[in-house]
Amino acid sequence: xxxxxxxxxxxxxxxxxxAIFPGFLMAQSTMPVVYSNNEGLLQRFADISDSIxxxxxxLDAGDTQKQLLAMAxxxxxxxxxxxxxxxxxxxxxxxxxxxxxVLIGNAYLCNRCDMTHLNSATGFFIDKSGILVTxxxxxxxxxxxxxxxxxxxxxxxxxxxxxYPMTEVLSSSRLNDLxxxxxxxxxxxVDVLPLGQPAQxxxxxxxxxxxxxxxxxxxxxxVANNYMGRAPDFxxxxxKYQMAITADYATGASGGAVINESGQVVGVVSTTRTLHVxx
Numbered sequence: 398x399x400x401x402x403x404x405x406x407x408x409x410x411x412x413x414x415x416a417i418f419p420g421f422l423m424a425q426s427t428m429p430v431v432y433s434n435n436e437g438l439l440q441r442f443a444d445i446s447d448s449i450x451x452x453x454x455x456l457d458a459g460d461t462q463k464q465l466l467a468m469a470x471x472x473x474x475x476x477x478x479x480x481x482x483x484x485x486x487x488x489x490x491x492x493x494x495x496x497x498x499v500l501i502g503n504a505y506l507c508n509r510c511d512m513t514h515l516n517s518a519t520g521f522f523i524d525k526s527g528i529l530v531t532x533x534x535x536x537x538x539x540x541x542x543x544x545x546x547x548x549x550x551x552x553x554x555x556x557x558x559x560x561y562p563m564t565e566v567l568s569s570s571r572l573n574d575l576x577x578x579x580x581x582x583x584x585x586x587v588d589v590l591p592l593g594q595p596a597q598x599x600x601x602x603x604x605x606x607x608x609x610x611x612x613x614x615x616x617x618x619x620v621a622n623n624y625m626g627r628a629p630d631f632x633x634x635x636x637k638y639q640m641a642i643t644a645d646y647a648t649g650a651s652g653g654a655v656i657n658e659s660g661q662v663v664g665v666v667s668t669t670r671t672l673h674v675x676x
Contacts, residue, residue, distance in 0.1 A: 435612050438500070438558075439515070445560045446504035447513055450550045454581065455562035458548035462540035464566035465533070465576070471568040473577050475524040480591035484658040487603065491615045493660045494605035496588035497522045499553035500612060501531055501652060503538055508545035519606040519653035519666065520553060520578075522589045527561065527582040529553065531652030532667055533574045536566065553580055555587070556613060572628055572637055574667045590654055593661025595640075596620045601658055602642050606650025606666055618644030629668075640664050 449455060456464070485493070503516040516538060520531035542548045551563045561580035568577040596602060603617045622641040627633065642655060646666050655664035 433613060435610060438554075438612055439517070439610070441558060442500060442502050442517075442554050442560065443504070443513055443515055445554070446502055446515065446550060446552060449552050449560065449562050450504065450513075453550075453562045454564065455550045455552065456564055456566070457550075458540050458542070461536060461551065461563075461566060465536060465540060465569045465571075468566050468569050470570055473528070473567045475528055476526070477523070478525075478589045478591040480593060480661045481659045485660050487617065490603050490656060490658070490660050491605070493588075494521070494590065494603070494615065494654060494656060495556050495613055497590040498605045498613065498654065499529060499555055500607055501535060501551075501553050503535070503551055504549040505539075505542055505546045506549060508547075513549060514546075517607055517610075517649055518651045519649070521605070521652075521654045521662070522587045523577075523592065523662075525586045525589055527580045527585075527587060528567065529578060529580065530654075530662075530665060531576055531578065532665065533569055533571050533576045534667075535652050536569070536576045536578070537571075559585065561585075572631065572635070575665060590656070591661045593657050593659065593663045595623070596655075596657055596663040598623055600663075602644055602663065603656045603658075604642070604644040604646050604650065604653055604666060605656070606646050606653030608645075608647035608650040610649065614646075614650070616645040618642050 498521045501518040501520045504513050507514055518535040520529045522529045539548050539551045552560055554560045561582050563578050564581045565579040566576060567579055598620050600620050602620060605615055608614050620640060621643050624639055625636040626639045628635050628637045650666050653666040654662045657663050
């Protein structure tokens with residue numbers, strides 16, 4: 398009892414000091430904490446989507462659907478970034494992933510108002526010219542809107558607020574839930590993530606994505622299993638290679654990179670499964 402009393406008093410004392418001397422504590426930090434403005438980020442993205450729809454050249458929903466079918470399983474040549482030989486600190490992996498990861502916006506008009514709305518997801522650049530990876534189902538939602546909504550345009554935004562419209566589908570795989578697309582960067586060279594080899598069970602991995610409005614959310618875990626599993630919406634005999642990880646993510650992180658300790662991509666977030674047990 399005496400031990401726990403000491404712990405409680407120490408914590409209260411620490412909180413008391415933090416409340417009185419926040420400036421002093423921050424002054425001792427070698428790196429200032431950067432706080433993201435999630436609401437501001439989403440608002441900027443929505444505002445720019447209207448401008449893109451009116452003024453930019455982009456791939457519309459109908460042509461996206463055609464290219465998803467035409468580009469099935471096509472090979473894509475990229476200028477691949479060189480990976481790291483040694484492991485990186487988690488903070489270094491975060492900075493690398495932050496610069497290469499984009500917020501994807503499927504802008505649409507709903508059937509209840511005249512405002513532009515966004516279905517947001519995740520993607521990441523693999524070529525400095527503007528080639529990136531996301532999920533097939535992310536593009537399919539744009540190409541085939543549901544609920545009476547009308548697709549307007551499809552664009553991506555980098556962490557520093559630059560927005561680029563999608564202009565081409567380079568390759569697609571409905572089975573593996575992957576799509577490689579090109580965006581018009583206007584001549585900008587973008588930051589990219591290097592590609593790695595498949596990860597082994599037990600290896601540590603990191604995920605960067607935008608789960609349910611938590612933009613540029615960074616989590617870690619490990620590879621829990623590599624297995625052959627059924628592919629949804631395919632015949633029962635059709636199996637695909639899958640990797641299960643323990644890093645946290647949710648809706649909105651679709652298309653995000655799964656990254657190893659060297660900062661290399663070893664997988665792409667595709668779906669979640671919740672296991673329920675009744676005892």
